[in-house]
Amino acid sequence: MQSVLKVKGMLAVTLLPALLLYSFFVIIPIFWSAYYGFFEWSGVGDASFIGWANYLEVIKDPIFWRALKNNMIIVGASVFGQVPIALGLALMLRKSSLFQRFVRSAIFLPMVISTVVVGLIWGYIYHPQFGIINSLLTAVGLESWTRPWLADPSINMYAVAIPIIWNYIGPYLIIFIAALQNIPSELDDAAKIDGADGFKKLIHVTLPMMWKTIMVAVVLCISGSLKAFDQVFVMTGGGPAQSTELLATYMYNNTFMVYRYGYGSAVSTMIIIVSLILIVISQLLMKRRDQEGRGI
Amino acid sequence: MRKWFVSIGLLLLLMLAACSGDESGSSDSDDTEGEHGVSISIWHNFAGNDLRARTVRGMIDQFQKDHPEIKVEAQAIPVDGYRQRISTVAAADELPDVFLTYTGSFTDEFYEGDLIQPITPLLEKHPEWRDSFLPGALDAFEYSDGEIYSAPVAMSATSFLYYNKQLFKENNLEVPKTWDEFMQVIDVFNEKGITPIAIGNKAPWVAQSTTFGAIADRVTGTEWFIDAVAQDGASFTDPIFIEALGYFKQLVDANAYQDGANAIDNTQAEQYFAQGNAAMMINGSWTISSLAASASEETLQNIGVSVVPAIPDGKGRANTITGGPGGGFLLSSKTEGDAKEAALELIYVLSNAEAQKAIAESNSMVMYDVEIDPEKVNPLFYEAFKLVREVEYVPVYDLHLSAAAGEAINTGLQEIMLGGDVEAVAKKLQQAQARAVDE
Numbered sequence: 001m002q003s004v005l006k007v008k009g010m011l012a013v014t015l016l017p018a019l020l021l022y023s024f025f026v027i028i029p030i031f032w033s034a035y036y037g038f039f040e041w042s043g044v045g046d047a048s049f050i051g052w053a054n055y056l057e058v059i060k061d062p063i064f065w066r067a068l069k070n071n072m073i074i075v076g077a078s079v080f081g082q083v084p085i086a087l088g089l090a091l092m093l094r095k096s097s098l099f100q101r102f103v104r105s106a107i108f109l110p111m112v113i114s115t116v117v118v119g120l121i122w123g124y125i126y127h128p129q130f131g132i133i134n135s136l137l138t139a140v141g142l143e144s145w146t147r148p149w150l151a152d153p154s155i156n157m158y159a160v161a162i163p164i165i166w167n168y169i170g171p172y173l174i175i176f177i178a179a180l181q182n183i184p185s186e187l188d189d190a191a192k193i194d195g196a197d198g199f200k201k202l203i204h205v206t207l208p209m210m211w212k213t214i215m216v217a218v219v220l221c222i223s224g225s226l227k228a229f230d231q232v233f234v235m236t237g238g239g240p241a242q243s244t245e246l247l248a249t250y251m252y253n254n255t256f257m258v259y260r261y262g263y264g265s266a267v268s269t270m271i272i273i274v275s276l277i278l279i280v281i282s283q284l285l286m287k288r289r290d291q292e293g294r295g296i
Numbered sequence: 297m298r299k300w301f302v303s304i305g306l307l308l309l310l311m312l313a314a315c316s317g318d319e320s321g322s323s324d325s326d327d328t329e330g331e332h333g334v335s336i337s338i339w340h341n342f343a344g345n346d347l348r349a350r351t352v353r354g355m356i357d358q359f360q361k362d363h364p365e366i367k368v369e370a371q372a373i374p375v376d377g378y379r380q381r382i383s384t385v386a387a388a389d390e391l392p393d394v395f396l397t398y399t400g401s402f403t404d405e406f407y408e409g410d411l412i413q414p415i416t417p418l419l420e421k422h423p424e425w426r427d428s429f430l431p432g433a434l435d436a437f438e439y440s441d442g443e444i445y446s447a448p449v450a451m452s453a454t455s456f457l458y459y460n461k462q463l464f465k466e467n468n469l470e471v472p473k474t475w476d477e478f479m480q481v482i483d484v485f486n487e488k489g490i491t492p493i494a495i496g497n498k499a500p501w502v503a504q505s506t507t508f509g510a511i512a513d514r515v516t517g518t519e520w521f522i523d524a525v526a527q528d529g530a531s532f533t534d535p536i537f538i539e540a541l542g543y544f545k546q547l548v549d550a551n552a553y554q555d556g557a558n559a560i561d562n563t564q565a566e567q568y569f570a571q572g573n574a575a576m577m578i579n580g581s582w583t584i585s586s587l588a589a590s591a592s593e594e595t596l597q598n599i600g601v602s603v604v605p606a607i608p609d610g611k612g613r614a615n616t617i618t619g620g621p622g623g624g625f626l627l628s629s630k631t632e633g634d635a636k637e638a639a640l641e642l643i644y645v646l647s648n649a650e651a652q653k654a655i656a657e658s659n660s661m662v663m664y665d666v667e668i669d670p671e672k673v674n675p676l677f678y679e680a681f682k683l684v685r686e687v688e689y690v691p692v693y694d695l696h697l698s699a700a701a702g703e704a705i706n707t708g709l710q711e712i713m714l715g716g717d718v719e720a721v722a723k724k725l726q727q728a729q730a731r732a733v734d735e
């Protein structure tokens with residue numbers, strides 16, 4: 001008993017510095033920011049208390065809801081783009097031949113490029129006059145398909161989602177390959193004896209064994225895409241006419257372009273609330289899956 | 297065990313104490329102790345590699361050399377992030393001793409927040425310097441207390457009409473002087489498959505600052521705009537302003553701009569124009585510096601410069617350019633004593649007659665009576681330099697509107713370029729400005 005207490009005390013003491021730093025730089029600022037949301041403040045001069053007005057304005061602002069919708073497009077593109085593509089690639093690239101290692105590195109490469117560079121590169125790829133996409137389309141005679149990819153509000157949200165998918169496939173690929181390699185080879189042999197091959201084996205053996213990893217990847221995907229900012233900021237800046245505004249660019253523009261620090265703080269508090277709701281939902285879905293899994 | 301807790305606790309306390317000690321030390325930036333007698337900080341946006349930026353940085357270096365007793369901490373911040381950086385340190389009350397400002401609402405906020413102090417004594421000390429500024433140059437920095445807070449080191453002219461001489465000649469066209477001629481020229485170029493006007497409106501201030509401000513002033517006249525900014529008997533929902541937006545919409549509807557103009561940035565548009573893909577471009581004086589840095593001499597000689605065409609039915613004057621005094625250096629209200637003397641001297645060195653001449657000869661406009669050597673500057677600049685002495689100045693929209701209203705009109709013009717409704721744009725602009733004036 002004595003020793004258990006001692007260990008616990010030691011744990012508490014060793015965790016304390018990290019906990020202090022974390023609360024100081026993460027937890028407390030969240031509450032400060034929520035508090036600043038009650039003020040009208042241009043950054044210079046005095047702040048005036050205006051109660052819930054900022055929060056009400058956020059909820060009433062159609063641009064906030066558009067930003068939320070755009071963020072959901074990014075979340076959707078990431079969850080249904082990055083995860084399946086990474087999974088498919090992982091299944092194809094699980095062995096370690098020279099060619100496969102080369103392809104793996106090539107897919108991981110965008111991950112180590114600065115996101116600003118990614119945004120600039122794709123800005124040029126999508127360039128309405130000189131961009132490679134429009135040039136290729138013209139070259140093969142599909143001139144009617146060319147369009148200003150980033151300037152046309154009916155498609156630009158999807159256009160900006162593609163670089164984000166491309167950018168982040170790498171880490172999920174690595175996670176999935178690791179998970180694949182962790183599946184014991186006895187299971188493979190057993191499946192073979194039972195006559196499960198190819199697709200059947202994938203559905204009944206491989207995927208169930210990787211399910212937890214996939215779920216972790218999905219949660220990472222959701223939280224990552226809610227923070228999406230840099231590529232979109234570089235490619236479109238949230239424009240034109242706020243058509244690619246994300247929650248983060250909306251917050252940034254209001255705080256640092258329009259100098260409404262209080263309103264920006266209210267927006268960031270709303271972002272935290274939205275993120276928490278989404279994470280809780282995904283956790284609940286995961287738990288249900290988990291229990292179903294156990295039931296079988 | 298208890299000893300453990302106590303010692304770790306003490307350690308943490310020490311760490312925290314050390315941190316906070318550090319903070320109070322660094323916020324006291326005009327720390328006059330040290331190997332130099334006095335130390336001053338200066339922030340500016342001359343971070344690029346263009347001639348003017350290098351000239352100004354050279355002047356700061358020279359100042360440091362001439363005054364070894366003063367330690368100058370200079371920080372060059374890229375133009376795009378400059379306003380944000382300064383606003384952020386202003387919010388944290390950690391402004392540098394000397395910093396570059398822009399005229400209009402940006403400087404107004406520092407004045408209203410008591411964050412700056414006047415440089416009037418400096419101007420009184422050098423009367424011949426004060427009197428050589430062009431008319432109106434110092435007014436931009438004179439506030440209701442009768443004091444002058446800065447001396448402009450730049451002139452911003454935001455709406456030159458640049459045109460490709462060769463393309464006009466090949467198509468037997470004259471540079472348009474009136475709106476009707478302008479629309480005809482646009483139609484002709486469109487028929488020939490040449491982009492009539494290049495614009496890069498990804499950062500959405502471009503259409504507003506370069507094109508719309510000039511058009512709107514020709515339609516509404518300057519007085520109406522000043523009244524509307526003050527919300528004094530004029531409103532952005534007035535029919536006259538809807539009409540001004542309508543003129544901009546005419547350009548959009550006539551396909552004057554290239555496809556996807558809202559997705560490419562200003563520099564890309566400048567290149568597009570310089571390569572001869574577009575016949576015209578309405579852009580500011582900064583375009584001259586960036587073209588001078590990237591285009592060949594031949595290309596520059598092929599570019600002509602004029603003003604936005606007149607709108608005969610409008611209430612405003614023709615032959616005007618949006619612009620006026622540009623940036624100048626401000627002195628933080630916290631700088632006192634020896635540091636203040638040093639800071640004033642630095643401001644003088646960066647904006648006196650010699651500095652103004654050096655800046656003008658690095659191909660950029662100044663608000664100072666100075667003769668320049670045509671051999672030293674590029675031909676396009678010299679043409680523009682002559683032009684600005686024959687025109688009158690009218691206000692730039694976003695320098696007078698509140699930040700939120702500026703954002704509203706910027707976004708609104710993008711909406712119009714995407715087929716949006718002009719009245720909705722006017723309404724949003726009016727709401728934003730009315731709200732800012734109320735506060």
